[in-house]
Amino acid sequence: MHLLLTALTCVAIVTDSLSYKESGAAIEAYRQSIEQGGKQTVLMLDRWGHPDSLRAQLYDLYLNHNLEGAILIGNVPIAMIRDAQHLTSAFKMDQTSDWKESSVASDRFYDDFDLRFDYIKADEDKPGYHYYTLRADSPHAISCDIYSSRIVVPDISGADRFALLTAYLEKVVRLRAQNEVIDQVLLFAGNGYNSDSMRARMDEAWALRQQFAGLGTLPGFRFDFINYDFDEVIRPRFMAAMSDPDLDVAILHHHGSEDAQHLGASKVNGIQSAFDYLKSFLRGRLRRSKDSTATKAEYIAEYGITDSWFKGAFDPEITRQDSAYSASMDLSVEDMAGYTPQAKFVMFDACYNGSFYYHDYIGGRYLFQEGNTVVARGNTVNSLQDIWPDEMIGLLQGGVCVGNWAKMNMTLELHLLGDATFAFANTSGAPCLDKDIRLQAANPVFWRQQLASTTGDYKSLAMRMLYRNSAIFSTELLAIQQSDSSPLVRLEAFTLNKKIADANLKPAVLNALHDDYELLQRMGALTVNLLGDEDLLEPVMAIYFDPTTTVRVNFHLREVFEQVPYASFEAAAMAYRAKSPLWPTEENFQALLKSLQYSRDSRDQNLAVIAKPDATDKELRWVIPAQRNKQNAQMADVLLTFLRDTSRKTEQRVTTAETLGWYMFSFRKADIVAACRDI
Incomplete structure (x- = not known):
């Protein structure tokens, strides 16, 4: 030592x-x-x-x-x-x-x-x-x-892994000595992320300007944003922006795999591009079909198109062009030659990009390329879109090292890659809390003092440390959420109340649903679905049918309607419709009713399968574990009955108990806990 x-x-x-x-x-x-x-x-x-x-x-x-x-x-x-x-x-x-x-x-x-x-x-x-x-x-x-x-050095053909490791560590030493300042941040939003909600992107940019002082307000500070649809092929613009030597932090939201960032998607811009896209799509379907003749006939019959739409499906040159165009939507390990990413810290908010256990992985490529990237954050498996990846990220501008910031909000799959001790210069005007995060970790008196901070992320850190010491309770957190002027502090208060999950969670959810900060409203929408309480149907419906509610918030609120009996939903929906005939459109309203009817029928089929005395393992494997995602309150009773039934196989009952364990926010939680204790 x-x-x-x-x-x-x-x-x-x-x-x-x-x-x-x-x-x-x-x-x-x-x-x-x-x-x-x-x-x-x-x-x-x-x-x-x-x-x-x-x-x-x-x-x-x-x-x-x-x-x-x-x-x-x-x-x-x-x-x-x-x-x-x-x-x-x-x-x-x-x-x-x-x-x-x-x-x-x-x-x-x-x-x-x-x-x-x-x-x-x-x-x-x-x-x-x-x-x-x-x-x-x-x-x-x-x-x-x-x-x-x-x-972990990726396996790169023709490269000496130890030479790459040495070069990377030398880069880290050089950049650590430069005492880098965060004055340039890039936010990228990829295809399909958060339902392409522009309000989600707007509010994140707004929040980041609060977290990183000077962005958009001081000369020399830059905040840049790129959406995947700026160009038909976004990769060249993305790579050029990431290669800016002055870039400090890059926050990248997109889909991903272990060896690629899925950045863009085919863009239809005019009649000709629409024709080109459809023909390419049909050629691809034909190539993947086991019976190309039958597949072609089905499309011709259904859409009234001619054989010419499929022309070139098996032509080698056209196949190559289609493949190249599809690949241009991504940035993969094969595209890294000559790429010099410059952001010192890169956040891969994507599935699998942090898979250091693969022989080659995109997150590792960023570290070992020429350029200035020294630390990154990524996931080893798939990850949820509706998370708060920027939680307390402003601490980095206060001199907190990337590791001490990141450890506040980890999941099983989330990992740091590279030098987690890397810290930017403290330009926040407040004392650096880097060492205090470790040395004062068990000192609630210290963190209670920090709660007086007027900086959102510092106050959020204080709340988190008080929570870790069981020194802040749900009533105080609810009061903070209801009164604080900072959306970052309000969201942190809600996040911690969700961890506590006592009687104050329900009012916290209702408050979140009416918050003006999109991410907080979205987290409230996600959580109200997990509660499954029919009492929340009417306030949820009012927000769902509000024409200004974002598409991603409604994505979660739509699932709330499945938590209650269809008759209850339909009665409430028709009553609301009578008062508000202009929105949604009649077409969309009828489509909603139809989709909920389909969900009802599907749920009834699942209930019948579980109730069958002779249900097979295969049938139950599809139906019961699915509730780990759904946590549908209407399924709880039949699952509890199955759990108590000693005539069922032990393995099936164990699977049922494990599934019920996911109902951690449900209003049926007490019933589930009692049943598990009884058996």
Whole structure:
């Protein structure tokens, strides 16, 4: 351990022996740069090859040496977590599938010491993968004690991985010495993200200007925005903007995979482009069809088109052109040659972009390209769109390192890549709280004092730390949500009240539904659906039928209508329609009724399947686990009956109990808990 008189917190640098042998000088220089920033370091060569041993070492450092974070460089064992999908934002997969795909690669194993796991086995094909099950007696919420980050070089054809690692660490050391200031931020919105809601984009830009002081108000400060539909092919503009040497932070919302950012979509702009798009679509359908003759006949009969619309479907040159055009909608690892991303911190708000356990992954490519990107945040599996990725991000302008900021809001799949100790200069005008996040973590008196801050993200941090110390309660949080002038503070208060989930959640939801900040209203809409309370039907309907309500908010409010009996919904909808004949249009209103009738019929079919004494495993596998997503209150009684039925297979009852466990916000929660305790 290297000790500095001014250093009060500690960072562990963990690496494998081969990485240290080949890039040891660069690792030592990186270590020294952290110490020059006022933090102790501990170098740990992983000689165990097992996550349990490393976790024990990190926990000891946490208890005895004020460990604040761990940087995992190279071939460090990967914990593949099972039976914990409720700790992800969206990932739900049948765990009988391939374990590599149905487990979640997660460093919460290393940075949340309260979580409890049982070891299962190492993977036969990939011995660096270690499978764990989350224990039933573990906490079932994530609250990271430290931060962690991965520095894993992707497999790039023709490149020396250790030369890339050395070059990356040298880049980090150089940029750390420059004391970078956040004065240029880029926000990108990709195709289909948050239902392409422009109000969501507008409000995020508005909030970011509050979080990063100076954006849009001071000379020399820039806030830039790119929407995917600025161009037919957005990739060139996107890459050019990301290559601006002055760019500091890039917040990227889009869909993704482990090896690509899905940025754009085919754009129809005029009659000719509409024809071109439809012909390309039909050619693609024909190529994918098992019976191209039958498929062509079906389209001709249904749409009255001619054979000429399919011309060239199997022509090699036209196939190549179609494929190239489709690929141009994405930025993939194959497109990285010559690309020099400059944002020091990149947020990949997308599925799978942070999949460091794949042999090649787009998040890693950003780090190891030439350019100035040194730290990123991304997901190892799919992720939910309706989250708050920018929560407290203004702390970065206050000198808080990326790791200490990010650990406040982690899911099982969310990870930092690169140098999590990287910090921008403190230009906030307020004291830097970077060390206090670790050293004052258990001091509610200190955080109660910070609650007086007039800066939204500082006040939000104080609320979060008070919550972690059980020193702020739902009544106070509700009062803050109802009265604070900052939308960021109001959203943080609501977020924490949702974690507490007591009797004050319902009024908090109603308040959120009427908030002018789109993201807070959207979070309220998402949560009111999970409550499933019929008492909320009328206020929900008033907001749903308001012509100014955004498309993404209504996406969630539409699901609330499925939580109540169709007759109750229809009566309320018809009464509202009588008072408001202008909106929605009659066509849209009838379409809504029809879709809810379909949902009712589908639900009734599912209820009948569950009630069948001879329902097969296959039937039940489709019907019961689906409620992990839906959490439909009308399904609760039949699920509880099934759970109590001792004539059912034990495995089926266990699946039912697990599914009911997802009803954590439902007004039926007390009934579910009582039933589980009785069996």
